[in-house]
Amino acid sequence: MTLSFAAADWLALFTHFLTLSLLAVGGAITTAPDMHRYLVTDQRWLTEAQFTSSIALAQAAPGPNVLFVALMGWNVGLNAGGGLGAGWHAAALGLAGVGIAMAGILLPSSVLTYSATQWAHRNRELRAVRAFKTGMAPVVIALLIATGWLLTATHNQPARDWPLWLLTAASALIVWRTKVHLLWLLGAGAVAGVLGWV
Amino acid sequence: MPLDSRPGTASDTAAISPLSPPPPNHPRSHADLFWSFTWLALQGFGGVLAVVQRELVEKKRWMTREQFVEDWAVAQIMPGPNVVNLSMMIGGRCLGLSGALAALAGMLTAPLVVVLIVAVLFAGVADTPAAQGALRGMGAVAAGLITATGLKLIGALGKNAMGWGACIAFAAATFVAVALLRWPLAWVLLGLGSLACGWAWVKLGAAGGGASA
Numbered sequence: 001m002t003l004s005f006a007a008a009d010w011l012a013l014f015t016h017f018l019t020l021s022l023l024a025v026g027g028a029i030t031t032a033p034d035m036h037r038y039l040v041t042d043q044r045w046l047t048e049a050q051f052t053s054s055i056a057l058a059q060a061a062p063g064p065n066v067l068f069v070a071l072m073g074w075n076v077g078l079n080a081g082g083g084l085g086a087g088w089h090a091a092a093l094g095l096a097g098v099g100i101a102m103a104g105i106l107l108p109s110s111v112l113t114y115s116a117t118q119w120a121h122r123n124r125e126l127r128a129v130r131a132f133k134t135g136m137a138p139v140v141i142a143l144l145i146a147t148g149w150l151l152t153a154t155h156n157q158p159a160r161d162w163p164l165w166l167l168t169a170a171s172a173l174i175v176w177r178t179k180v181h182l183l184w185l186l187g188a189g190a191v192a193g194v195l196g197w198v
Numbered sequence: 199m200p201l202d203s204r205p206g207t208a209s210d211t212a213a214i215s216p217l218s219p220p221p222p223n224h225p226r227s228h229a230d231l232f233w234s235f236t237w238l239a240l241q242g243f244g245g246v247l248a249v250v251q252r253e254l255v256e257k258k259r260w261m262t263r264e265q266f267v268e269d270w271a272v273a274q275i276m277p278g279p280n281v282v283n284l285s286m287m288i289g290g291r292c293l294g295l296s297g298a299l300a301a302l303a304g305m306l307t308a309p310l311v312v313v314l315i316v317a318v319l320f321a322g323v324a325d326t327p328a329a330q331g332a333l334r335g336m337g338a339v340a341a342g343l344i345t346a347t348g349l350k351l352i353g354a355l356g357k358n359a360m361g362w363g364a365c366i367a368f369a370a371a372t373f374v375a376v377a378l379l380r381w382p383l384a385w386v387l388l389g390l391g392s393l394a395c396g397w398a399w400v401k402l403g404a405a406g407g408g409a410s411a
Binding site: 021022023024025027028030053054056057058059060061062063064065066067070071074084098102105106108109110112113114116117118120121127128130131132133134135136137138139140141142143144145146147148149150151152153155164165167168169170171172173174175176179182183185186188189190191192193194195196197198 | 352
């Protein structure tokens with residue numbers, strides 16, 4: 001897919017991520033539906049497959065999941081340059097897309113978070129600051145356990161998915177109770193998957 | 199830009215809140231921050247948080263379990279990717295704005311290169327049964343890692359000023375709302391979160407201000 005991409009379009013791309021940044025409470029992934037509406041449906045800068053694979057690849061690869069935004073920028077840039085087959089020109093536009101998308105999604109939220117936490121650190125004796133940290137602790141701990149639950153619950157056919165559940169429960173138990181390196185566990189999970197055990 | 203690093207900021211970063219005991223260790227330099235976050239980001243398949251807890255609390259001991267929970271609460275409630283927020287907070291606490299940027303760069307640079315290489319090289323094989331199987335297996339393990347991180351941190355609630363019973367009640371309500379009822383995260387944080395903060399405010403007042411170590 002090839003796009004005709006003008007400076008105004010780059011600016012629009014940047015502004016889109018910029019506005020989503022402050023809405024991304026709970027992670028950038030919560031704004032993915034709006035990215036889909038804008039990038040795929042309205043502007044047609046990404047194909048459906050590019051959008052989906054950007055999210056899947058970023059979650060499979062190491063690092064923060066927010067990198068799916070970088071891959072979306074990369075794909076928009078590639079499309080603007082005529083696809084990866086078009087060579088270095090397209091790759092350069094892809095990298096420009098990465099920079100614009102990541103700067104947009106990270107700048108506002110990072111500035112806000114950094115200033116707010118510096119303020120909170122300077123005022124850490126305030127009763128309000130201490131009440132916030134004390135009160136939120138059980139809530140966010142429960143959120144972690146809930147996230148693990150939700151990730152497992154997407155596999156919802158007991159007859160087929162019980163090996164996956166077993167693998168999740170086993171790795172939770174091992175991490176909770178032992179000091180085994182996390183990479184061994186992930187490697188074991190990958191091998192079990194390739195062999196078709198889960 | 200509100201990002202000014204006031205003269206006081208870097209020096210008072212050494213001072214730890216008297217509410218919790220100081221962590222045994224701290225990052226030595228910007229390079230230490232950068233490479234530490236690079237290494238833990240590169241281990242974070244399917245989410246970095248479990249690795250942050252394992253590396254920074256259990257191995258490097260840059261922060262105590264209680265501090266980790268406090269920081270994580272803030273990182274979670276602020277907009278933006280929460281592990282990115284967390285890395286900036288830890289870097290900023292230790293070495294000011296430049297420390298925050300070093301940690302942020304460590305968290306993003308190497309994984310960004312890796313994910314682009316993966317996108318270019320492996321986009322073609324992503325649909326093969328072997329690749330799909332590997333993703334399924336690693337996804338199941340990642341779900342276990344994140345659950346275990348939550349289970350480990352429950353212990354940090356022992357020192358919570360709200361008391362054990364209230365903590366468990368709020369945690370259970372949050373789990374039910376998010377995992378079983380599937381309420382939107384923002385509403386849960388706003389609703390249950392403010393309820394819990396309000397209760398903590400009352401308890402902290404009753405404990406007589408500073409007497410709640």
